[in-house]
Amino acid sequence: MSDSANVDANVDERVKEMSSFRKSLIRPELGGICGTVAVFVFFALFAFDSGMFNSQGILNWSIVSAQFMIIAVGACLLMIAGEFDLSVGSMIGFAGMMIAIFSVTLGWPVWLSILIAFVMCVAIGALNGIIVVRTGLPSFIVTLASLFILRGFTIYLPQTVERKTIIGGVRDAAEGDWLGAIFGSKIFTGLFQWFGDIGLLATFARGNRAGQPVVDGIPMLIVWALILVVFGHILLTRTKFGNWIFASGGDAQAARYVGVPVNRVKILMFMFTAFCACIFATCQVMEFGSAGADRGLLKEFEAIIAVVIGGALLTGGYGSVIGAALGALIFGVVQQGLFFAGVESSLFRVFLGVILLLAVILNTYIRRMITGEK
Amino acid sequence: MTASKKPLIEMKNIEKHFGSVIALAGVSVDVYPGECHCLLGDNGAGKSTFIKTMSGVHKPTKGEIFFEGKPLNFERPRDAIRAGIATVYQDLAMIPLMSVSRNFFMGNEPERKVGPFSFFDHEKANEVTMSEMKKMGINLRGPDQAVGTLSGGERQTVAIARAVHFGAKVLILDEPTSALGVRQTSNVLATVDKVRKQGIAVVFITHNVRHAMAVGDTFTVLNRGKTLGTAKRGEITPEELQELMAGGQELATLEGSLGGTV
Ligand SMILES: Nc1ncnc2c1ncn2[C@@H]1O[C@H](COP(=O)(O)OP(=O)(O)O)[C@@H](O)[C@H]1O
Ligand SMILES: [Mg+2]
Numbered sequence: 065m066s067d068s069a070n071v072d073a074n075v076d077e078r079v080k081e082m083s084s085f086r087k088s089l090i091r092p093e094l095g096g097i098c099g100t101v102a103v104f105v106f107f108a109l110f111a112f113d114s115g116m117f118n119s120q121g122i123l124n125w126s127i128v129s130a131q132f133m134i135i136a137v138g139a140c141l142l143m144i145a146g147e148f149d150l151s152v153g154s155m156i157g158f159a160g161m162m163i164a165i166f167s168v169t170l171g172w173p174v175w176l177s178i179l180i181a182f183v184m185c186v187a188i189g190a191l192n193g194i195i196v197v198r199t200g201l202p203s204f205i206v207t208l209a210s211l212f213i214l215r216g217f218t219i220y221l222p223q224t225v226e227r228k229t230i231i232g233g234v235r236d237a238a239e240g241d242w243l244g245a246i247f248g249s250k251i252f253t254g255l256f257q258w259f260g261d262i263g264l265l266a267t268f269a270r271g272n273r274a275g276q277p278v279v280d281g282i283p284m285l286i287v288w289a290l291i292l293v294v295f296g297h298i299l300l301t302r303t304k305f306g307n308w309i310f311a312s313g314g315d316a317q318a319a320r321y322v323g324v325p326v327n328r329v330k331i332l333m334f335m336f337t338a339f340c341a342c343i344f345a346t347c348q349v350m351e352f353g354s355a356g357a358d359r360g361l362l363k364e365f366e367a368i369i370a371v372v373i374g375g376a377l378l379t380g381g382y383g384s385v386i387g388a389a390l391g392a393l394i395f396g397v398v399q400q401g402l403f404f405a406g407v408e409s410s411l412f413r414v415f416l417g418v419i420l421l422l423a424v425i426l427n428t429y430i431r432r433m434i435t436g437e438k
Numbered sequence: 439m440t441a442s443k444k445p446l447i448e449m450k451n452i453e454k455h456f457g458s459v460i461a462l463a464g465v466s467v468d469v470y471p472g473e474c475h476c477l478l479g480d481n482g483a484g485k486s487t488f489i490k491t492m493s494g495v496h497k498p499t500k501g502e503i504f505f506e507g508k509p510l511n512f513e514r515p516r517d518a519i520r521a522g523i524a525t526v527y528q529d530l531a532m533i534p535l536m537s538v539s540r541n542f543f544m545g546n547e548p549e550r551k552v553g554p555f556s557f558f559d560h561e562k563a564n565e566v567t568m569s570e571m572k573k574m575g576i577n578l579r580g581p582d583q584a585v586g587t588l589s590g591g592e593r594q595t596v597a598i599a600r601a602v603h604f605g606a607k608v609l610i611l612d613e614p615t616s617a618l619g620v621r622q623t624s625n626v627l628a629t630v631d632k633v634r635k636q637g638i639a640v641v642f643i644t645h646n647v648r649h650a651m652a653v654g655d656t657f658t659v660l661n662r663g664k665t666l667g668t669a670k671r672g673e674i675t676p677e678e679l680q681e682l683m684a685g686g687q688e689l690a691t692l693e694g695s696l697g698g699t700v
Contacts, residue, residue: 302557304547311544314533321527322545323516381535435535436587 090434092375092383095427096390099373099419103397111405119265119279121404129396130289131344132370133389137296138333138340139367140388144300145333146313146380147196147203149189151210152341152367156360157218159185159345164231164355165221167238174234175243182342188214189338193331203334211364219357235353247288247343248350250281285347289389292340296385309333313380369416370395373423375430382431394419443470444507446608446639447492447523452501454487461487463663464501469608474630474640476650478683479660485643488660489610492641493525494518524601525610528617532593534586538578539567541585542600570599574629591622595629602633609633610641615649627652647680659683 107116115121135152142149159181166177192210196203222231238244259265260277268274300306311319312329319326344363349355373391376383398419402412431437445468454462462484469475479485490496492503494512503510505521512518515525532541543563550559564581571578574595576588585593594614601609611630615623630653634640644650650657657674659666659682666682 302560304549304556304558307540307544307547307558310536310540311533314535318527318533319544321515321525323519324545377535381533435584437534 090430092427092431092434093387093390094375094430095423096374096384096387096394098426099394099423100390100397103394103401103419107397107401107405111401114404114406116401116404119277121400123279125396125400126286127283127396128400129393130283130286131348132366132392132395133289134285134292134340134344134347135337135363135367136370136374136388136392137292137385138337139364140371140374140376140383140385141296141300141309142333142337143368143371143376143378144313144380144383145309145330146316147193147330147333148207148368149192149334149337150204150207150364151188151192151214152337153360153363153365154211154214154218155185155188155338155341156345156348156363157355157357158188158214159342160349160355160359161218161222161231161357163346163349164234165225168231168233169225171237174238174241178243178247178346181346182339185338185342185345186335189335190331192338193334196334197327197330222355222357229357230354232354234349234355238350238353244350245284247284247346250283251287253281256281283347283351285351288343288347292343293385293389296388300385305329310381313382315381366395369420372427373420375423375427377431382435391423394423443472445469445504446471446506448502448504449488449492450502450504452488452491452503453499454484454491454496455499461663462491462498465660465663465665467658467665467668469639469641470656471607471639472634472637473655474634474642474653475656475658476654477641477643477658477660478645478647478650478679480645480683482662483660484663485660486612489525489612489641489643492518492608493523493610519604522605522607523610524604524606524608526594526597526601526612526614528613532585532597534584536585537582538571538585538588538596539563539581542567542570542596542603546604566603570603571596574599574632575625589622591618591625594618594622594626598626598629598633602636602638606638608639608641610643612643613645614642615644615646623649645683647676647683650679651676 116125135156139149139152162181162184163174163177166172166180167174188210192203192207195201196206199206219229222229235248238248256265256277256279260267260275265277265279267277300309308319308324308326308329311322311324312326316326341360341363345360348359370391371383371388372378373394374384374387374389376388395416398415399412402415403409447467447469449465449467449469451464451466452462453460453464465484465488467475467477467488477485477488487496491498494515494517497512505523510521512521518525533544536544539560540563543566548559548562548566549556550562551557567581568578576592576595579587585596588596594611598609598611598614614626614630618626627649630640630642634653634655640653642650642653655671656668657671657679658668659679661683669679
């Protein structure tokens with residue numbers, strides 16, 4: 065018995081030496097990286113002169129990508145923890161509507177309205193999570209119910225209190241509000257003005273904004289997206305809790321046996337997803353100055369698509385926040401790029417479907433190499 | 439050898455009912471440090487249920503458990519783990535998608551403080567994982583190698599090494615060899631031997647008499663929720679054990695019809 069158990073302590077002839085280059089390539093984000101490169105090359109070749117790559121164009125697709133990123137980070141961590149949230153889109157509509165009703169209809173301070181909206185969203189997220197872990201029902205079904213319930217309220221409430229489905233006037237209400245500014249203002253405006261003054265950025269030649277740079281700062285939306293991506297990435301890869309997220313989604317029972325509080329992890333991830341949706345909603349309401357009952361429609365699927373393009377496994381336990389962020393970037397660049405290129409907008413869906421399929425095939429292939437899955 | 443030692447765990451008349459199903463009808467077993475106690479029995483005999491009462495998964499319906507002489511009352515598996523009772527389940531030992539080092543420290547992540555924040559100390563985790571695996575005779579490509587790329591026997595060994603590293607006094611193995619090939623089985627048995635020599639009590643579940651005979655010090659046979667008897671090594675032959683397991687008569691008839699090949 066002992067000789068057969070005696071594996072040579074230093075070499076195993078069956079382990080092939082892997083070059084460090086190959087090793088660094090084989091990572092969950094590879095599909096997202098390839099997709100990003102492909103998309104940028106494509107638009108650089110076919111739409112370079114469309115204005116997509118001047119400062120305004122870059123800002124345009126950056127904003128759209130940042131929106132996708134904000135919800136993709138939440139969806140990514142939740143998916144790795146083994147669950148879905150289909151109510152993200154409805155949550156966006158609901159949160160925005162709550163902020164508008166509190167601040168405009170009821171006349172409460174905007175900061176208070178935003179805080180209450182966040183508390184409500186996170187509480188609903190927690191409720192989603194509690195129902196999922198208590199009943200053992202698939203989160204797909206539970207959050208599908210929330211999708212309808214929240215959307216229903218989002219349409220019903222403004223009709224009841226204001227007799228319309230869009231509530232405006234939030235921008236006026238948010239004037240000078242500190243918390244509103246954290247979601248709706250721009251940073252580095254001085255720097256961008258200086259860029260314009262020294263000729264690094266184009267400036268408006270006419271009109272009431274003459275002399276101002278065409279891009280006058282970085283919207284807080286983009287700042288939020290970057291903060292969430294960095295936070296999500298560090299949480300997932302560099303903390304104990306991140307290990308619990310992987311474990312909960314990889315095999316909840318195995319994780320429980322070694323003492324991982326799986327239920328707590330899942331509920332917290334539902335709350336975080338709702339939190340991200342609320343950030344999205346608040347930025348949107350501050351930007352538009354209004355809330356509409358149809359805001360956020362289909363956003364849950366867009367978030368999930370970005371996450372899957374980014375290399376996450378639909379069944380949980382595997383994925384990357386950086387990958388999801390790249391998925392969101394691909395999404396944003398393609399959507400706006402086709403617009404810039406003057407392509408019929410319905411073709412966006414064709415393009416998206418093709419990218420989704422290619423990325424998922426590539427990701428599956430990479431994942432099998434890493435994890436030895438069959 | 440074991441007569442002078444005190445038992446680490448005493449299980450007294452453990453009963454476990456699931457509704458109308460009586461899975462255990464009064465089973466008593468003592469486990470000593472540095473000793474491998476084999477629990478044998480056919481499928482459905484109640485072996486898994488029995489060790490689950492030991493590891494805090496099930497509360498016994500009746501009966502008492504003493505750990506180091508003190509009565510025990512585990513509410514959750516976590517309590518048992520804290521007390522030093524580690525269990526390696528047959529198929530729930532590891533998460534294949536995760537790296538060996540992440541699996542090794544799952545639920546026990548080492549942390550490093552940077553200002554007010556605590557981070558997973560990957561450096562320490564990787565180092566410990568590599569050295570512990572080497573001790574067990576397994577060469578990893580790297581600590582970030584996914585468990586899914588390991589063989590079944592290697593996975594069992596990672597799980598055992600993990601339990602030992604985190605200070606298990608009692609290591610429970612539920613059919614660790616039943617899904618393994620010859621070479622992998624002998625690897626796992628060698629690991630069990632190493633663990634026992636460190637003074638850890640091992641409870642080893644199997645329905646393979648040869649595997650039991652290879653490492654066991656004491657043998658208990660369960661049948662339909664009852665103990666058929668406990669024997670020390672040297673007091674019983676493999677044939678007797680086999681016969682006890684299959685419930686005497688049935689085997690005799692079988693043996694007749696199969697021409698003594700069982
Ligand atoms: N959670 C449970 N609920 C109901 N019956 C159970 C449960 N767990 C085990 N049993 C029953 O208890 C008996 C013993 O099962 P088990 O301990 O798994 O046997 P073994 O591990 O020896 O093969 C079986 O008849 C099984 O059906
Ligand atoms: Mg069993």
